[in-house]
C-alpha cells in the first residue's frame with residue numbers, strides 16, 4: 001500500500017506555493033532546479049544509452065531552466081547534444097543561471113528540425129503553461145509524434161495542463177516523464193495520463209511537510225484511502241452485521257440491471273441482499289435469483305424496510321425506468337444510505353434542486369454515480385464549465401450534498417467537503433453494458449459495512465476497477481461480478 005505522501009496529488013499552482021515556501025525557509029531554489037534537471041538527464045541517459053543525439057528543448061521559464069541543467073549534465077557525460085531554446089537571452093533568475101552554465105550553443109527553438117535517432121528532452125513548458133502552445137511548438141510536437149521520437153519530459157509533457165489533464169492546442173506524447181516531489185492531477189486525468197508514458201517521481205529535496213502543507217484534499221484512489229474505514233467481515237460476524245442491501249428492480253423487461261446490482265452487492269460482502277420487485281417482475285426475478293432474497297415492492301414493504309434497522313443501504317435507479325414515481329421513491333429512501341444510479345439520476349434532470357434540497361435537509365448519506373451524460377443532465381452548467389473534472393465533481397458534490405462518482409476511464413470521486421480522488425485502475429474493458437449496475441451494487445455493499453460515503457465510494461470504484469483487471473479482456477458484467485471477491489485480498 002502506498003504511503004500517504006505517495007498518494008497525494010498537488011496542482012501546479014500549489015506546487016508554485018511550495019516552491020516559494022521552500023525558498024522562504026532558506027532552501028536554495030537553484031539547488032532544487034539542479035536536482036530536477038540532473039534527474040531528467042540521469043533518467044534519459046539510463047533509458048537511451050545509445051541515443052544518436054539528445055535534443056534539449058528549453059522554454060522561457062523554470063521548466064526551461066531544468067532543461068539547461070540537463071544539457072550541462074549531458075555535456076559532462078560526453079553525450080552528443082543539441083540545445084534549442086525560447087528567449088534564451090531573456091531568461092530570469094534560476095533559469096538564467098542554469099543557462100549561463102551551458103557552454104554549448106543554444107539555437108532558437110523554431111530552428112529545430114526533428115530527425116530519426118533524436119531523443120528529445122522536453123523542457124519547454126511545465127507548471128507555468130498558461131495558454132495554448134505557440135505554433136512553432138505545435139509544429140515540433142507534430143513532427144516528433146510523426147517520427148515517434150523518444151521524449152523525456154521534465155515535470156509534464158509540454159502542452160499538457162497539469163491541473164486539468166487537458167491538451168492546450170498540442171502536447172508531446174512522452175515515453176517518460178520525470179516530475180518532482182509529487183504527481184500533479186494532470187498526470188492522472190485523461191487525456192493527460194496517456195501522454196506521460198512512464199511517470200517517475202523524483203525527490204528534489206523539498207521537505208515533505210512543506211508539500212503536505214500546500215496539498216489540497218486530492219489523492220490517487222487506492223486502498224490507503226479507505227481500508228481503515230471498512231470493517232472487514234469476520235468469520236463469526238452475523239450476516240446482518242455485514243449489512244443488508246435492498247435493490248429496487250424495474251419492470252419485467254428491464255429487471256436484469258437491478259439483479260446485477262444485487263448480486264454484485266452480495267459478492268462484495270453485504271451480509272444479505274433483497275431485490276424489491278414490482279409484482280409483474282416477481283416471476284422473472286425469482287427465476288434468476290438464488291442467494292438474493294426477493295420481496296414485492298408495495299408501500300407497506302418499503303415502510304417496513306425503512307423502519308427495519310437491519311436494512312442498511314438502498315440502490316435505486318438501474319433499469320427502473322424514468323418516472324415521477326421513481327423520483328418519489330428515491331426521495332422516500334433518503335433516511336438510509338442510498339446509491340442513486342442511472343434512471344434515478346435522469347429522473348431528476350428536470351428538477352435537480354428538489355433532490356439536492358432533500359439531501360441537504362435530511363443530512364442524507366447519498367452516493368450518486370453519474371456517467372458523463374447523466375452528469376450533464378443533473379449539472380448542465382458544471383458539465384460545460386471550464387476547469388478540471390475534479391473541480392466539476394467537487395462542485396457537484398457541494399451543490400447536491402451527495403458524494404459524486406463521476407464515472408469514466410478516469411473516474412473522479414468527490415465529497416461535499418472537498419475531498420476528491422482520481423481512480424486509475426480501470427481497464428478499458430470495464431466500459432461494458434451492466435458495468436455501472438455492478439458498481440452501484442458494490443457501492444451499496446460498502447455503505448452497508450457502515451463505511452462513510454466517501455470511503456465507501458472510493459472503495460467501490462477501486463474494487464470495480466480491480467475486478468475488471470482480474471476478469472480480463474472480453475469481460476461481461478456477469479464475469480465481473482464473479483471475480484469481485486478476488487479484489488479484496490489486495491485491499492489490505
Ligand SMILES: NC(=O)C1=CN([C@@H]2O[C@H](COP(=O)(O)OP(=O)(O)OC[C@H]3O[C@@H](n4cnc5c(N)ncnc54)[C@H](OP(=O)(O)O)[C@@H]3O)[C@@H](O)[C@H]2O)[C@@H](O)CC1
Nearest residue numbers: 019033060061062063125126127128129130131132133155
Ligand atoms: N516546483 C518546484 O519546486 C520546482 C520547479 N521546477 C520547474 O519549474 C517549472 C515551473 O516553472 P515556471 O513557473 O517558470 O513555469 P514554466 O512551465 O517554465 O513556464 C512559464 C513560462 O512559459 C511562458 N508560457 C506559458 N505558457 C505559454 C504558452 N502557451 N506560450 C508561450 N509561452 C508560455 C510563461 O510566459 P507568461 O505566461 O508569463 O507570459 C513563462 O515565461 C516546473 O514545471 C519545474 O519544471 C524545478 O526547477 C525545481 C523546483
Ligand SMILES: [K+]
Nearest residue numbers: 122125156158
Ligand atoms: K515539459
